Amino acid sequence: MSRRAELYTLIRSAKAHLELAQVGPIPGVRPASQEERDVFDEVLAARRVRKTQAMREALDFERPKAAEPKPTAVAPRPSGSKSVPLWEQFGSKPKEIFASATAELEELWAPEDDHATRLLKIRENLGDCKRCGLCETRKKIVFGEGSPTARLMFVGEGPGYNEDIQGRPFVGKAGELLDKMIEAMGLKREDVYIANTVKCRPPEDRNPAPDEIAKCRPFIMQQVRAIEPEVIVGLGRFGTNVLLDQDKSITQIRGTWQDFDGIALMPTFHPAYLLRNPGAKRDAWADLQAVMKKLGLSN
Ligand code: SF4
Structure with missing residues (x-):
């Protein structure tokens, strides 16, 4: 049979199939003859066999199974690898650091010190800090700001360009968005406390290095202890993981x-991430609603 005749037969078979598949005749389509139905069924059956075979081969049903590889010892992870939990890179778990970071507060604070005095003393102790290399490129230390008696504290990663110039956390576009998020919760910026895990801007806005975080982290721990908020919102991977003994992606643990x-x-999510991914704002709002519920704020 020529290719043209073969094609013609297929078209007729297809029409016949359409007619078979429908209840009643299709307007404009001649009812299929028995001969046409037989040809169509043969073509369809052959195609099914070929397809099934191809799928089986693709899924390895027909091949002998390879022997299961024996479990091997887990190779040590390279230092600095992203998969290494942050606390491992620093050498101790945050709660241990929390204990040691806040132990010096015993000497720093007097029992009668209120929250504001405690914060002032931490700032004095920080001084013109040169504890890590970020001091060389920063313009201003961004200690943190807000209410010393805040029930809610936001912790971000580190200062960016605008924060470095002004010496205030979360100004610029990401700060504007954070302000809107706070207002959407029925609060004002002055009602909460905002700080970062590192107080100086990393050059080129790179991620803070483990040694920089380790040097600076005692201060965010002390700020938490000074304020004693009811709820902390961790903004982004660093704002969250630096406080916790885990290194999970923010997508995994948010909410x-x-x-x-x-x-x-x-x-x-960090407001800077939300600016790049506006679709994630819905999730961030759900997270903040959970915070509002926890604090007894009306929705
Ligand atoms: S980042 Fe923290 S530890 Fe490093 S210099 Fe700035 S204030 Fe000091």
Whole structure:
């Protein structure tokens, strides 16, 4: 049979199939003859066999199974690898650091010190800090700001360009968005406390290095201890993981309550991420609604 005749037969078979598949005749389509139905069924059956075979081969049903590889010892992870938990890179778990970071507060604070005095003393102790290399490129230390008696504390990663110039956390575009998020919760910026895990801007806005975080982390721990908020919102991977003994992606843990030494911690997306990915704002808002519920704020 020529290719043209073969094609013609297929078209007729297809029409016949359409007619067979329908209840009643199709307008404009001649009912299929028995001969046409037989040809179509043969073509269809052959195609099914070929397809099934191809799928079986692709799924390895027909091949002998390879022997299961024996489990091998887990190779040590290279230092600095992203998969290494942050606390491993620093050498001790955050709660241990929390204990040591806050131990010096015994000497720093007097029992009668209120929250504001405690914060002032931490700032004095920080001084013109040169504890890590970030001091060489920073313009201003960004200690943190807000209410010393805040029930809600936001912890971000580190200062960016605008923060470095002004010496204030979360100004610029990401700061504007954070302000809107706070206002959407029925609060004002002055009602909460905002700080970062490192107080100086990393050059080119790179991620802070483990040694820089390790040097600076005692101060965010002390700020938490000074303020004693009811809830912390961890903004982004660093704002969350630096406080917790885990190194999970923010996508994985956002929206799930965590515990930081007895304080409820809600991880959510960093406002800078939300500016790049507006579709994630819905999730961030759901996280903040959970925080509002926890604090008894009306929705
Ligand atoms: S980042 Fe922290 S530890 Fe490093 S110089 Fe700045 S204030 Fe000091």
